[in-house]
Amino acid sequence: MLVRLDPMTAPAIRIAGLHKHYGDLHAVDGLDLEIPRGEVFALLGPNGAGKSTTVEILEGFRKRTSGEVEVLGLDPQRAPKSWRTRVGVMLQTTSSATALTARESVSYAASLYPDPRDVDETLEAVGLTEKANAKAATLSGGQQRRLDVALAIVGRPELVFLDEPTTGFDPEARRHFWTLIEAMRGDGTTIVLTTHYLDEADRLADRIGIIANGRLVALDTPVGLRRRAAAARISWVEDGEERVEETGAPTALLRELLARHPGEIEGLQVVHPSLEEVYLQLIDDASHEARAPEEATS
Ligand SMILES: Nc1ncnc2c1ncn2[C@@H]1O[C@H](COP(=O)(O)OP(=O)(O)OP(=O)(O)O)[C@@H](O)[C@H]1O
Incomplete structure (x- = not known):
């Protein structure tokens, strides 16, 4: 049971006894986890371990079977619209292949938030300045992922979920992304990322959670692991x-x-x-x- 805490000062994420069943499959099988504000947290695990399911429950996009979840002090299933403006989301599949240009996509996303980042600065931060006027649908796979990162961070979220953010990035773009994450950490943003790149988790994460068969099998700092x-x-x-x-x-x-x-x-x-x-x-x-x-x- 989660004890009631002040939503403004509660940890960024609290999970107690989380289960998600798809028929007989226990995709998330009793997860307990707390992520303090300002932490960069990496969730690792093999394909099908339950990472995306967990993250999507935290984002409020998927219903849980049982258990308790709090994100920025509120239950994502019942949170008001204002909660969504405090949370940045980058899904595992790209959401940016539209007829808008990269700048138009980011401008539109920025218009949905009360205190967004500067659009051109955001494009620069993800290394898309040169492609700002290109239609999103014409961007390469890695460039579209960069645009997804821009869309997730333009609202200046307190907490950002990045589901396999650097899949398809070339080595230079990954380094660029790491610098961006470090800058966001410097601003106090809480970051939850899933990745299959262990060097990325090692480099970026304050703590790493390893999930297998829907259960947390390790939770530690990279050094501790x-x-x-x-x-x-x-x-x-x-x-x-x-x-x-x-x-x-x-x-x-x-x-x-x-x-x-x-x-x-x-x-x-x-x-x-x-x-x-x-x-x-x-x-x-x-x-x-x-x-x-x-x-x-x-
Ligand atoms: N909508 C669904 N219906 C049925 N089963 C599902 C559904 N979504 C996910 N699953 C199953 O739940 C398990 C966990 O999937 P999930 O996508 O959370 O894994 P993951 O750790 O994110 O994997 P990956 O690293 O491949 O992205 C998998 O066995 C998957 O097939």
Whole structure:
């Protein structure tokens, strides 16, 4: 049960016991989560894990089966229109392929909000200045996604949902987008993004939630998640042969190596596990756990 809080100061998002069933499928299966204001939160998980369903419930576009949800202090299913102007939304599928130009689309969206950003500044922020007068329908896939980002942020939302925002972006556009997110974080905007790019989550997120089979299987800072894989991999060449050791105490092993080899240690590398390795392990563990009850009954 969510305790009543002042809607103006409540956390950006509160979720308690959220379930969403599609027939027999439990797409969201008992989710509890709180996201404070000003946080950049990344929701990760494999295809079909329940990320978009969760985000769409939070956006007020999908009804939940049960549980409680509060976004900026209000239930999205019952929130008044004024609530929607405080929330920016970028859906997973592009919504911008219209006959309007990029500038006209952003201007129109800006007209719906009480205190919008400057239209040209918004186009610049997403790297679309040169395409401002191009019809949205003629933009490339990546450019349309950039326009979607512009439409989500032009209203100067307190909270913005970005569902796989950089899918189709070239590497330069992704870097540009990261700078934009960092600037929005600097302004105190709460940002919830789903992504399949672990480097993006690692770089941008204050906290990461990993969801599998509709359940949160990890919730931590990027550093905290990486620390879960205790072992570092140290490799070097000794007597002409490559040696590799995995250790939870890399400094101790390095000291020992340095003592044994007073000179240069050939091919020395210390590699810490990436977020991707930790993520894949967590997802693998979750899928084994999900299968275990079925195996027990079959
Ligand atoms: N309208 C619907 N009717 C029936 N099943 C649905 C519906 N929408 C989603 N699902 C199912 O619910 C599960 C969760 O889907 P969801 O789109 O939330 O996953 P996701 O984590 O966002 O995946 P992806 O990374 O592929 O976008 C999937 O198994 C999907 O097939």
